[in-house]
Amino acid sequence: MPDELVAVTVDNHSFQVRKGVKIIDALDDIGVHVPRFCYHPRMTAVGMCRMCLVEVKGPRGPSLQPSCFMDVADGMEIFTESDAVKKAQHGVLEFLLANHPLDCPVCDKGGECPLQDQAFAHGSGETRFVEEKRHYAKPIPISRLIKLDRERCIQCDRCTRFADEIAGEPLIDFAGRGSTLRISTFSNVDFDSYFSGNVAQICPVGALTATPYRFKARPWDLLQSSSTCMKCDMGCQVSLQSSQNELTRMLGIDSDTINHGWLCDRGRFSTSEVNNVDDRVLRPRLRNQDSVVEVSWTKALRVAAASIKQAIDERGASSVAFLSGASMTLEDTYAFAKLASDVVRTNAADGAADVRVDGTLLLANPASINEALTAKTLVLFNVDPKNELPVMHLRLRAAIHSGLRVVEVNTTPTDLTPIVDRWVVIQPEDLAKTVDEAVAAVGDDRDGVVIMAGCRDRAVAASLNTALVAEMLYRFPQAKVLSGVARGTNALAVGFTPNAPQGIRSTDGVAPAVNADAILAGALRGEIAVLVLLDTDLVRLGLTEEDLVAFDHGTTVIALNTFESLTTRHAHVVLPLSAYGEQQGSTLNIEWRHLRLGRQVEPVAQARPAWMVATELASGLGDELGFLTLADIMRDLSQSGGLLAGLSYHYFADSLDGPLFPRTRTEPAQVRRVLDPMATPGIASIDRQGANFSAGNVIEPAEALGFGVNTGVAPKALQSPSVAKREGAVALDPLSEGEYWLHLVPRLYDPTPELMANPFLKAAVREPVLSLTAAQAESLGLVDGDRCRLVGASAVDVLVQLVKDDALALTVQGVTPATLRLIGDQSWVKVRVEKSNG
Amino acid sequence: MSRFTGEMLSRAEELVSLYPDPRSATIPLCHLAQEQDGYVTNEAMAHIAELVGSSAAEVQGTASFYDMLKLEPVGRYVIGVCTNIACMLRGAYELLEDAEGVLDVPVGATTADGLFTLEEVECIAHCDRAPAAQVNYRYFGPLDRESFETLVTQLRNGDLDDEVPPHGTLLRVRREAPAVIPMEEIDRYRAQEAEREKASD
């Protein structure tokens, strides 16, 4: 729908501008820039800084009005250049500078600071303020990641509005009054938020800075490219910046379809782990019983290929397994998919160990993120956006506050639960009832339902999870589906997992049929001769160190990894992979949108991109994958049919967001991108300094591909609920006395090797916690802060934490499935709780 | 002792129940915390946040905005000498200087015995008795050095205990009224009235 327009005059020239927008936005549209500090296009206007005053003609003549707050109206006469406007703006600027320290040369914001820019452009160059300036202790840490310099603060309310309005975590607020108005956390409690980095990005001055970036670089030394964050499959758009071959920071870019400029701290600060060479795998190496030797790539690849070949020859192709639970680039993923299916020809391949829902369901009728957020009803099924797809949590909060109706179906509450319309508990004993309740909660209006389907609770068996999603879809045949899976989109898209829809790409190779759970179980039974790991830590997937040691007798582990871990320590062949930001490529996000990845630095030491390793392994096996460049892979993928037909780098040239796949999907006309200079300060300012934003190291657009793009994916037949029940997939044995259903839910800061390699984030890892309601605790004889032992197939000690929520079962955070031996597709997990000694 | 307990807790809950939105009780609860501890402690702010459903940072943000809410300990008597225009024109700064002399502390400080905190305050709406001062928000004036000294002596001796309770105690008259009428009842009644009016038209 085209925007409705109204007629206004600006400085006596006539314009048509969008109806109902703020004057400042209308002026931006027509290219008139009004200086501003507090206004942020993604947050409620507060009109506090008074920098954006313009004159608006009213019945009693023109008066000064904040252009960020007032809506345009038909016939409005606006003056942006009058003497009164200039005087007012000059005055406000002088007031802002009065108490502002003159420390631009040592301020991180120097060079990309709108206040500095304004002062240079319009300031008088001479201060009339001869009084003593305001003094505060500085800088004070308000969290591990953020430092506050109150003397530089201009009280624009952006950080506080972000915390309250966008993140829903009002942990920073103004304190004091008048000229002592200052930003403050509560006493010494940290600004402990997954989203704290955003405040450093949107702070217009150098008052809030991100500890990892402090004094790292000057804006004019930075190179940058547009890229996509890879920490989860949300696909947040970022500006990836580097200096002297080191990643310096990531800033959110305002993508209207995806992240609105926000990032979570896990993503934003992931550059710090890339830079941490101490924890990186640097060179290829081999290990036998008692020695580890670094070797050349040639030697390592020869050994790897030889062991694969020997396994194929001696024990058949299925004894070679490919396994990954990481977010690899689309190109890397495809290269390994092809290596597994077409060269090794094994069916034991799962590049999406985290996906515990059938991809057919996710792809049958896919919804975009924006479609999900504007649905009549959105069902969140077994997904915890805050911990799995953090920025989706922010988008959801905003959508809910502007009226989105959400039914949440989950085993235990999430941070969205308090604001959703209905919360339906997944009840292990009666799954049919769960579905009935969810359906009833959606109500009669069945059109326009979108289901965001995930697999948050690791204690819900994959088959059960799939059966539940299938049943929901059976009840809402028109519903569109948005994937709620945090990792594995690329593997689903290229058919590198048994969870992928059948025939997602045409190949005469062997389709994956043995999933990650089965591969691991098989490996533990000694049935896998060679286990090829792609950037994956087996501990995260459920194994223990003893298991890894046991592989010395029979299973050769070939680990391609970026970071050192228990897995790399015990692997037999270790191959160093390049990290995020060290390689070009592309990726798909949860809405199957194709997004680009920029390369900003050279791979460390001898690290290489995984796709190159795949081609080398193929040739070591006497075959070839058919590609020598990334463009080859694109072409190959595009021609492999299925979902990714029409894939190309070409479209990146003229749009920051790539297209949705399958390309038959239509998107509502692109909403105007809000690329306010203050929303992403680095970008606009750096542009002004000369370096070209799009220049960076983004892949050069290839020539357009000239063939049809209408290949949809044929869904597998959905199981009807009755079928599911008959097969015993949806009914569980009830609990016996003293048993509890266990819920194993992820936290953003669960201790993965990458996280532990991040000097700034690893401190955020918390010990495993068991959440209990007061009533549950009482019946178990436990109190807050106790320790207790969960006993299932194995046992683990956890900290007891009382929660207010009406959690219906025990919830554990921070325990890897391994600790409870949750491997294999067993049904729901039951545990007993014992008081720990001491 | 800083969270509300016992009698204080039930008073706190009563305050929360007065308003359509519990957050409205924030300032009354801060006063209650001062009544309990003489100032608003961190623990109290955290407890208030729980009671009204905001974050502790927000309660602190609110409390720190207001002059009467003290986030640090103060004396048993907070003496505020008004120096605003009407009092100033009648010798307020001289009185303030005298007060410093009598109490032997500079403005902003508390006497060593913890009895008095001296403040310079803005107009307290007692201008016809200028220069005026308040002791724990009980008003006195016009004052000069002599009458100020007398006042301090009386406070010290406890002669004014009935009139001037320790800092923080503001309202000694409790609300005695039935529970507030639920908004829904008012809404219902309104709807009925509207119906009736429509019918009579």
Add this chain to the structure above:
Amino acid sequence: MTERIVGARLHYEDSATLERFLATGGDDGLRKAVLEMRPEEVAAQVMTANLLGRGGAGFEAGRKWSMLRKAPRRYLVINGDESEPATFKDHLLVERDPHQLVEGATIAAYAIEASFVVIYLRGEFALGLERVQQAINEAYARNALGRSIFGSSFSVDIVLQPGAGAYICGEETSLIESLEGKRGFPRIKPPYFPAVIGLYGEPTIVNNVETVSNLPWIINHGGEAFKELGEGRSTGTRLFALSGQVQRPGPYEVEMTKITFRDLIYGEEFGQGLRPGRSLAAFIPGGVSAPWFFPEHLDIPLGQDEVAKAGSMLGSGSVIVMDDSSCPVRSAWRIARFFARESCGQCTPCREGGAWIDKIMRRIEEGEGREADLDLLLDLCDNISPGIKWPPAQTTICVLGPSIPPSVNAAIQHFRDDFLIHIKEGRCPHA
């Protein structure tokens, strides 16, 4: 002798007691309103009376009520934050006639069909708070509040809310924020009136203590009778708070427009003139936000439009007298400092400008000024309130900011020599 309305009971020692209240016509207005009149009839009487708001802005109460947005829930807030320097009329009313206030508030609630009423009193009014709470308790006890007031079908609650010491909370939107448990940041306009979006986002009427204290009388005597007092738009009586360097400071209720400032300051029944040997230097006609008046303005009558025409405002009705022994530099500084301390801090010009002006004025007052400071001061004032005119233009959200310039400007314009002596000789000519 002028008519007494809000102060009619004040000459009794025990004016605050229920006994005195009931013995002197208490409750009559409320009874009449809820038992004999429909809400719109009550509102019509107030409209007829042309009761101007007594809180400072002087907006017609009846007209304000008529702007109330239609919505199921509406609120009434009584503004008793009275913190404008030298204003002490509400202080008197809440301490000395709390029952009248509660009655007036209940009548207003009936007229606008409020769901809920809050009386927001300045926190420092410890005694007033106790008296009003007592009055509320007693009102509930005799069914003048609560369910089915006096057997009528009207039910309403009044809750007493203490402020906590912040002048800005007298500004109605700031007061509402404060009442919602937040910092007292005035809300940005539009909407221009809480009658559209107020407490909890619902339509809300904010009325001053003195404004509603007039209501029992208006209902008892009729709007016409009220209108007959005073002249033009200024009807009824007002409580003027006279302070500063007069012989007899105090609150005086007078019929509007019927006496002049000269009468108020020098009249036998009012201020009784200056101290012997002193002459009038300046006076402020309506609270420290207002532009100053000088001896040539003495014969202006105490009426809203009359004062406005002369370039100032009647505002909160507080008249501050400065004789020739006072230092205008010091007075202007003290007023500037007040605003600097009371700025909520939202708007850059008010937050930074106010503090800056305070520092410069203080420097001059202490003998450290420079001649260039005077132009600087005027320019800073102009950046807060372009043109330094009255009524003011503003670069800020609320009018606290634009309240800074009038005193600074008046002092510099009229007492430039005093400034120059401070600056050049480093001394105060009045010391």
